[in-house]
Amino acid sequence: MIQxxxxxxxxxxxxxxDPAGGIVTSAxxxxxxxVVQAGRAVIxxxxxxxxxxxxxxxxxxxxGGPILLTPHGDQVLLTAFDEVAxxxxxxFAVRRLLG
Known part of the structure; x- marks a missing residue:
């Protein structure tokens, strides 16, 4: 799916x-x-x-580049990309996938 x-x-x-900081799936x-656990603490x-x-x-x-953290139920989707621009x-792509 996230691929x-x-x-x-x-x-x-x-x-x-996942909530414990483990990787459910990645690509x-x-x-x-x-950074996900730190992001959760800030939030x-x-x-x-x-x-x-x-x-x-x-x-x-x-x-190392921008990272977007997006909630998905009790999990968080981490998306690392090239530039803030x-x-x-x-x-848009993340919301379309998770929506």
Whole structure:
């Protein structure tokens, strides 16, 4: 299923991560999945501070390239791609796949 995302120009790596931080499935290579647990902690803190419910996605612009974290049930889809300028195309592809 997530292998399809590698066909989108700019996407280098995708991984579906379970609540414990384990990889459910992945395709491509080169992304550090440890950012998912840190991202979950940031989201939890922000939700508590702001009193907000669900989150849509979190963009991390890291030295190795941007990473988009998108919730999917209790799992998180990590999408690593080439540049922030591609974000609209990446978001569209991720939402189409998960929708």
């Amino acid at each position: 399809q995302l590698l066909e989108v120009r700019g996407i280098r790596h995708v991984a579906l991560i 491509g290579g080169g992304a550090d999945i440890s 939890g803190s922000l939700r508590a501070a702001l009193g907000q419910g669900e989150w849509q996605d979190l963009l991390l612009d890291l030295e 591609s974000l609209g195309r990446i978001r």
